[in-house]
Amino acid sequence: MSRKRITIYDLAKALNISASYVSRALNNDPFINEKVKEQVKAKAEELNYQQNANAFNLRKGITRTIGVVVPKINEIFFANAIAGIEEACSKNNYNLIICQSAESLKKEIKAVETLIQQNVDCIIISVTMETDSSEHLRRVIENKMHLIQFDRVRNDVDSFKVENDNLQAAYIAVQHLIQQGYKKIAHIGGPGFLKVFNDRKQGYMKAMQEAGLKIPSTYMTEGDLTKTTGHSAATALLSKSNHPDAFFCSSDNIAFGVLQAAAAMKIKVPQELGVMGFQNEPFDELLIPSLSSIEQNSKELGKHAADIYFNILASAKTPSVPSTEVIQCALEERDSTRKNVVSATAESAVSM
Amino acid sequence: MSRKRITIYDLAKALNISASYVSRALNNDPFINEKVKEQVKAKAEELNYQQNANAFNLRKGITRTIGVVVPKINEIFFANAIAGIEEACSKNNYNLIICQSAESLKKEIKAVETLIQQNVDCIIISVTMETDSSEHLRRVIENKMHLIQFDRVRNDVDSFKVENDNLQAAYIAVQHLIQQGYKKIAHIGGPGFLKVFNDRKQGYMKAMQEAGLKIPSTYMTEGDLTKTTGHSAATALLSKSNHPDAFFCSSDNIAFGVLQAAAAMKIKVPQELGVMGFQNEPFDELLIPSLSSIEQNSKELGKHAADIYFNILASAKTPSVPSTEVIQCALEERDSTRKNVVSATAESAVSM
DNA sequence: TTGTATGCGTTATCAA
């Protein structure tokens, strides 16, 4: 059962033509006899010929490898994004090197250096929260490699970018709350120095403004994305006289905290309080009331990022100008914002 | 800034020795001048020499690539396992090809075929729920490739295997419930035709038996791993006269369903009912009461699986005999099983 | 249209 892979020489011998001609036939060289081409392809199929990637790459001086740098691979948002990248890569016969920065700028720089040394053809990256410099990203471009940023991007680097339309997503989310009849909507956001969270805030404000709704200064808070943040922010706001009748949160964990605070204060969701999260975590639909949220389509996001590279590759002639592409989010309407439809399940809200 | 990578020829020229000698020096050939070796290594460092993987692999006739086949990459258990595999690979300078079978045997077979064709050095796989044949796995071995199964394994294939000790984990879980003072413990399990779930059932039975506790026939049910399964099973059992005072569930989703059923029936957890899950999902600690569960250490599991291959590689001489390695699970004790310690948070149980 | 020869960067074989 010893395994000897078929090469173009084997094909050549079997067909009584030269190896180089086989190579050309396989690569659809235009100056080639159509009939021979078909014969070659048929034979290749028959003998189960598989191109030797190492020889090909060595010859071409490329690696057919994409490097990915993300904060954490086992966070659902990034896991999905990687699933998308992976899909595009395997379709194009590309390899993947995955690096985790663990939210550390130092590790991120090291990962990028490694990938440069490994001579990957392209680097797809989502920077850490503490990335406040772009030196290492610029080095990628200086090395004639393709750089594609996604989700958390730095704008002081002239690269392709793929982002969610966070502003629009927030806008739609808040609009939904307004349509449901909520009027005093508060926002609990993420760290403001990150663009994604700032955009969500902007979307929130835009929707409120357009609807002619006031935003008391206390209605906009900021914090990390934890349940604790949501719990304490909601508890504080809900105990005031002019308390909100809905919360738009920048993460599902925050929203979860809000739900708990509401339950503790015997405030009924969604009847007396609407709660909207962000991220569409798997646990959203497990909660009662189930949590309305924003699906970020992160798999699409990853797939799209990788496809940008493959498109560049396909149209190698036209020197592509870095653009920013946008992946739309989608509203996942669930019970926590259904003010109008008081469902049976929602009645048993204060359970679990 | 054009990038020309340093080769061993550059090193040779810089040091006035031959390229082949450089190669040997870099590879720690024993018949080599120690001083020269050091010089070469120093120069390599200085010039930032990086071995060309394609040339190396082409010459060696290997790919330095491991193929991974899992049902779903964006399921936390597998995402973690892949994170572990990835870690081991990048440490050993190996590439990774990730394939998803999407729980379809047909896709799994196709993925394996692809990986065989790609000539990967090793395949690490966790089979789908519907994999009832091992032909394709045997083909891997026939092709002189290394096969390593993890988590869901098929025993009719003579390969290395890495598994959780599901029996022991279940045993510990149930023992914990017993220690807490629960006596009438029921088990809601997963599909019995899968070994992992059968093992958990065995562990449950062993613990009960050792403690001299009876298991009424109604106390053992089976189903898929969803919340619905848990909800309906618990509702049915809890409304009977001889109802259980604890549930050991084969998944956290099942346990979640049990918690909800209990809340709906105004049964207090953990005071009147203990609930133990399995999988240690991220949402466990978000619940109130937080859900006790079993951590499967899936990242370790993946890392270990990959390391098996690298160990084989290191000790190439001794033809390694396939073994089965075991990764222990860990009990994550939380509020849902703290019968003795009625904490303040647990008091507000029926919230969320 | 087709074939021959060369080189991509390594390692391994042979010779010195």
Added chain:
DNA sequence: TTGATAACGCATACAA
């Protein structure tokens, strides 16, 4: 100890 050279499988410049 060292060096020259072939070979891994492929794509391509050059010849025919």
